[in-house]
Structure formats: C-alpha cells, structure tokens
Amino acid sequence: MIPMTMPKKFTKENAHNFPISFILSTIYRQHTIYLKNTLKPYDVSVGEYPTIMKLFKEGKKTQHELAEAFHMTEGTIARTVRNLEDKNIITRKIDKNNRRQNFVYITEKGEKIASLIENFDSLWEEEVCGFLNKKQKNEIKEILYDITINSLNQNKK
Template sequence: MTKENNESDKFDTMPFIALIHHISKNRLRYTVKNPNRIDMIHEGRYLLAIHNNKNLSQDDLAATFGQSKGTIAKALRKLEDKKYVERKIDENNRRKYILNATKKGEELAILLKKELDEWEEKVGIDKLDENAKNQLRQIARKSEEIIEE
C-alpha cells in the first residue's frame, strides 16, 4: 500500500518506537523466508554475532541480546546439532564457553548477512547517513543504561 495525494497513513501517526518495532518485526518476517530455515529470531542472530566477533562467550551473547543464559544455551545446542557452531571451554575460566562458527556456520553466516543486506537495501536502510545511524546507536546505548540504573 502506497501513500497517494498526501493522504495520511498509519505510519504518520505511529510513535517512533512503534516504527522501530514495526521495521524489526518485518525484518524478522522477511528472514523467516530464508531458504536455510534457520530461526532468525534467535539462532540466526546468534550465528551472525559469533561470525562477527571471534571468541565470543555464551555470557557475551546473553548480555548483547538481553536474553537469559538458558535461552542462549538452548539456541546454541540447536546450532551445534546443525554443525554451525562449536563451544569450547575457556582455558582461563573453566566455567565459561567460547563460541566459534564452524566452516559450515561461516558459510551460512555469510549467506544470511547477504540476505539481510539485500533487505536493508530494499527498504532503504542502506541510504541512512552515518550520523543517523550513530544517533540510533546512541539511543540504544542510552536505553540500556537507563534500564541498568
């Protein structure tokens, strides 16, 4: 549905935070269609984070995504079962697991990243200037700080 003749639509009156939620939700809906049938709400996001950050721990994932350790562990088990991720005990802290993508996981992460980049291009996120992106990052940081207070 496109806006014609300067008619108002639901997005004109939607609160800003609802716009962000709507975009995020539609991104997830789009990625559900991915041919790999990987859960992009949890597994896919975690795989991409592991791909982008070598030697990430389970605790790091929990902190990054605001998820419980149990939710992270469950998703990681699925990724391990599919041979996308390896968990190894940290040599410096035996209670901590370090995560790395397998070759199969790296290949999938590259494919998922490409699909997400294509979506961002289709909706125009790639056209946002760096200042706008940095402002959104700052808002995200501040929102997390306020919650932690």
C-alpha cells in the same frame, strides 16, 4: 503469514503523531518476517541469527558474553547454542584456563551460512533504504544508535 496492516492515519504527513517505538517495531517485524522466510532453507531460525552473526564477526565468545551482548538469560543462550551445535553451525570447546567455562566458535558451515545471511541483510537494507543516499543512511544509523544507548540506559534505572 498475514501481511501487517498499517493504521489508516499512518502517513508520511502524520508519522510525527506516532511513537518512535511503533515505527521501530514495524520495521523490526518486517525484517523478522523477511529473515524467517529467507533463512528457512538453511534450517536457521530468526532467534539463532544474532548468535551466528556475532560469532562470525567477532570470533569466539563465552555463553556468558553472548547472554550479556543480547540482554538474554544464560539459559536462553544455552538453548540457542545447543540447537546451533546440533546443526553443526557452531562448536563449543572447554576453556583451558577455566574448565567450567566453554568458548563458542562458529564452524566452517556456520561461516558459509553467516556469509549468506550478511548478503541477505544487505539486500533487505538496500530494498528498504535504497531511496536514501549514503549520508542520510549514516545519519539515521547515528540517530538510532543514540536512541539504542538511551533505551539501554533507561532500563538500567
């Protein structure tokens, strides 16, 4: 993979001249590259990562709930679920109360992988944000939370 080259004018002193979307996109892309390389030995793609972690942290979900959570189509989620099921990372079970609906669960293998992913993410965050103290990290996360909510609301208009 070719390393990303930053614009020459993107410096700490000039960062205010760049859109927030550029900065967030750069961070996201670098995290994606890290995850792609880190997850390769576990046969997990970057696209499957959010589904694994959601089920690991929150337990069973319907495919509809996953689609809503990730702002994706149910078809996209269905493909992800099928791929993860083929790898024995998740399993689907029919809802006893609604036979047209499946619940998606993480398997024991999936839990082991999710635990590793959680550790990898912590290491990445520490490497990238290690110069910040806990208060600064929390402030950034709160600001990014507000930006996230505003961006979701903007797209609903």
